[in-house]
Amino acid sequence: MDNLRRKKIGIFDSGLGGLYVARALRILMPDYDYVYLGDTLNVPYGGRSLEAIYNLSEAAIRFLMEQHDCDLVIIACNTASVTALSKLQQEFLVRNCSDRRILGVIVPTLEAATELGSTQIGLIATEYTVRSKIYDEEIAKISPYAHIFGQPTPLLVPLIEYHGEKYMDQVLKDYLEPLIEKGLDSLILGCTHYIAIKDRVRDITNHRVRVLSQDEIIPPKLRDYLMRHPEMEERLSKNGQFEIYATDVSPSFLKNVEKLMGTDFKPKKADYS
Numbered sequence: 001m002d003n004l005r006r007k008k009i010g011i012f013d014s015g016l017g018g019l020y021v022a023r024a025l026r027i028l029m030p031d032y033d034y035v036y037l038g039d040t041l042n043v044p045y046g047g048r049s050l051e052a053i054y055n056l057s058e059a060a061i062r063f064l065m066e067q068h069d070c071d072l073v074i075i076a077c078n079t080a081s082v083t084a085l086s087k088l089q090q091e092f093l094v095r096n097c098s099d100r101r102i103l104g105v106i107v108p109t110l111e112a113a114t115e116l117g118s119t120q121i122g123l124i125a126t127e128y129t130v131r132s133k134i135y136d137e138e139i140a141k142i143s144p145y146a147h148i149f150g151q152p153t154p155l156l157v158p159l160i161e162y163h164g165e166k167y168m169d170q171v172l173k174d175y176l177e178p179l180i181e182k183g184l185d186s187l188i189l190g191c192t193h194y195i196a197i198k199d200r201v202r203d204i205t206n207h208r209v210r211v212l213s214q215d216e217i218i219p220p221k222l223r224d225y226l227m228r229h230p231e232m233e234e235r236l237s238k239n240g241q242f243e244i245y246a247t248d249v250s251p252s253f254l255k256n257v258e259k260l261m262g263t264d265f266k267p268k269k270a271d272y273s
């Protein structure tokens with residue numbers, strides 16, 4: 001039986017942020033083999049056209065599926081989940097490999113929110129993610145009682161990427177105070193980068209709202225998915241391996257990987273176009 005287990009779990013993000021999700025997946029399910037791909041050459045995706053984000057995402061998925069035997073890929077990036085996921089599922093997979101799966105982060109995040117009883121749900125995310133209204137559309141399918149209050153927070157990714165910590169609290173306060181005043185019970189951090197500042201958001205909101213962070217949501221949701229889908233679970237190899245690829249292995253990416261994951265990992269360059 002075990003020698004049939006040859007396939008890996010791929011995790012794709014536009015850059016570094018998805019490593020927080022990958023790290024949390026490994027902590028909850030350390031036996032599986034993971035391949036992480038950060039498209040560091042093209043980050044940020046947030047300001048790109050729909051067509052560009054789709055093409056970048058499809059190329060990344062091909063790399064994980066065709067070069068690295070990933071039968072299951074998690075798109076950790078909200079921006080790519082919003083713009084590319086449904087086309088990848090409905091067209092790319094159907095055409096190329098209908099027994100493989102691509103999962104996003106939006107539906108599991110909203111399911112987790114409603115399971116916790118949230119109804120007045122704030123969302124901070126890139127302009128693209130908020131304006132797409134996908135969170136609003138998906139919540140309507142899950143619960144008629146829940147509402148999304150979206151707030152684009154475009155300054156956060158550059159502040160996180162370029163070490164702008166000292167300005168962070170002020171910017172967060174300006175974004176969050178008016179949003180919380182709308183009567184939120186929960187706040188979704190709808191961008192992988194924001195996992196890095198979740199404690200700060202919890203402090204600034206003074207625990208008045210439940211802060212929903214995808215590194216805490218996605219791992220148990222994936223575990224549930226695998227329990228419900230033995231046809232996928234039985235294919236997955238279990239050697240406890242974790243490989244990291246990036247389209248640009250820059251010194252700052254290496255530094256961040258070391259900070260997040262320790263010194264055991266040597267990120268490799270992902271060559272594809």
Ligand code: DGL
Binds near residue numbers: 046126129190191193
């Ligand atoms: N990883 C992206 C997301 O989760 C944010 C960064 C970007 O714009 O590429 O939305």
